[in-house]
Amino acid sequence: MNDNMLVPVAGNGLLPLRALNRRQLLAGIGAGALALPSAALAAGGRPSWMQGAGAGMRSYGTPSPAETVSRVAIGSQPGTTGSGASRTPLAALEGTITPSGLHFERHHSGVPAIDPAAHRLHIHGLVEKPLAFSLEALERYPLVTQLRFLECSGNSAANLAAPEAPDLDVATLHGLVSQSEWVGVPLSVLLEEAGLKPGAAWVIAEGADAAAMSRSVPLAKALDDAIVALYQNGERLRPENGYPMRLFLPNYEGNMSVKWLRRLKVTDQPAMTKDETSKYTELMPDGRAAQFTFTMGVKSVITRPSKGYGLGAQGIYPITGLAWSGQGEIRRVEVSADGGRSWADAALEGPGGPGAMVRFRMPWLWQGQPATLVSRATDSTGARQPTREMLVQARGPQSLYHYNGQQRWQVSAAGDVRNSYV
Numbered sequence: 001m002n003d004n005m006l007v008p009v010a011g012n013g014l015l016p017l018r019a020l021n022r023r024q025l026l027a028g029i030g031a032g033a034l035a036l037p038s039a040a041l042a043a044g045g046r047p048s049w050m051q052g053a054g055a056g057m058r059s060y061g062t063p064s065p066a067e068t069v070s071r072v073a074i075g076s077q078p079g080t081t082g083s084g085a086s087r088t089p090l091a092a093l094e095g096t097i098t099p100s101g102l103h104f105e106r107h108h109s110g111v112p113a114i115d116p117a118a119h120r121l122h123i124h125g126l127v128e129k130p131l132a133f134s135l136e137a138l139e140r141y142p143l144v145t146q147l148r149f150l151e152c153s154g155n156s157a158a159n160l161a162a163p164e165a166p167d168l169d170v171a172t173l174h175g176l177v178s179q180s181e182w183v184g185v186p187l188s189v190l191l192e193e194a195g196l197k198p199g200a201a202w203v204i205a206e207g208a209d210a211a212a213m214s215r216s217v218p219l220a221k222a223l224d225d226a227i228v229a230l231y232q233n234g235e236r237l238r239p240e241n242g243y244p245m246r247l248f249l250p251n252y253e254g255n256m257s258v259k260w261l262r263r264l265k266v267t268d269q270p271a272m273t274k275d276e277t278s279k280y281t282e283l284m285p286d287g288r289a290a291q292f293t294f295t296m297g298v299k300s301v302i303t304r305p306s307k308g309y310g311l312g313a314q315g316i317y318p319i320t321g322l323a324w325s326g327q328g329e330i331r332r333v334e335v336s337a338d339g340g341r342s343w344a345d346a347a348l349e350g351p352g353g354p355g356a357m358v359r360f361r362m363p364w365l366w367q368g369q370p371a372t373l374v375s376r377a378t379d380s381t382g383a384r385q386p387t388r389e390m391l392v393q394a395r396g397p398q399s400l401y402h403y404n405g406q407q408r409w410q411v412s413a414a415g416d417v418r419n420s421y422v
């Protein structure tokens with residue numbers, strides 16, 4: 001076979017994963033894009049390695065001034081300072097780790113200014129010995145490292161609630177998810193030190209913000225993989241992400257990872273706080289609500305191409321995105337370019353592991369044909385990401401939280417991309 005020939009593996013131009021080499025790209029219609037760098041070099045004069053002495057050092061680095069990536073769709077409740085959300089610019093990022101300064105934020109009453117020296121974490125309730133920990137004390141415990149996604153259960157809700165596909169980009173729709181390397185003290189160690197009394201079944205976590213955000217955590221989760229996180233991506237937590245300490249509950253809805261953690265009360269029953277009754281419950285079609293729906297479902301989203309990241313010249317384009325599941329590891333991501341009629345397996349990469357995001361990639365030959373790009377993930381429990389239709393049928397349009405439906409991007413003949421339900 002002529003190795004310049006590209007034989008699609010599924011409908012509408014999906015290409016085999018390892019078929020591409022430089023010769024094929026150059027021989028193909030992607031040549032225009034590849035010619036760019038040398039043209040730019042010719043126009044720009046001398047190559048970059050011939051520059052002068054250069055600038056000096058900085059005590060704390062920031063991105064190149066040429067890079068303008070920032071959090072998006074930053075919205076506050078009217079009349080409040082910082083009670084709202086900002087979203088991770090998913091399409092602008094690569095790999096699987098979200099830079100700390102671009103981690104999404106969700107605050108119920110702004111970001112408190114906490115003096116780390118004065119801050120204490122209290123453990124009390126059904127314990128033999130109530131304890132109070134300073135940041136300095138917590139630092140001396142053996143710390144554990146977890147590469148984990150954090151997703152607000154309100155993420156992607158616009159796609160469930162709106163009858164017509166809202167004309168929004170991937171960050172605005174799905175940017176309430178990020179991934180960091182979290183380092184902290186296992187909560188089990190602190191609870192064992194306090195000594196659990198008979199009847200202990202729940203731990204009520206409370207934050208030191210004006211909202212005193214509180215959630216009830218099942219004791220089994222607290223003793224399993226919960227940590228009191230002190231570090232994020234190698235440095236102390238950012239103020240917006242809970243400085244100086246936060247509860248981090250892998251795989252659970254983001255709301256339960258209480259930031260600015262100041263109190264853990266061990267109890268025999270849940271506290272029925274505002275955020276586990278009037279909020280963060282899912283209204284079902286029969287009028288009842290599902291409560292304590294902790295675990296995030298299996299999910300994936302194509303980050304490029306996507307709205308605002310459309311196609312230019314015809315040629316080969318990488319389709320790429322992120323997949324994650326609170327139920328287990330991501331085992332498989334399939335991609336379709338024909339709206340789900342045919343599928344092909346994408347390549348998975350990144351460190352992955354339980355509770356971690358993976359990146360997926362799939363080469364695609366675009367020759368000006370209209371297309372609908374979709375991805376669907378399957379996790380190690382065998383659960384596969386549902387379509388929007390399946391979710392609406394099961395839950396009605398009002399359940400809002402925990403939307404993990406497949407994202408469809410409609411590509412026009414002009415190469416523009418928009419959100420689509422069909």
Ligand SMILES: Nc1nc2c(c(=O)[nH]1)N[C@H]1C(S)=C(S)[C@@H](COP(=O)(O)O)O[C@H]1N2
Nearest residue numbers: 104105106107108152207213241254255259
């Ligand atoms: N104390 C406190 N903890 C909180 C919140 C808050 O407003 N106050 N917001 C919760 C919600 S709804 C989410 S999704 C996550 C967001 O964490 P992040 O801002 O670090 O992304 O924190 C949770 N923990």
Ligand SMILES: [Mo]
Nearest residue numbers: 152153254255
């Ligand atoms: Mo949230």
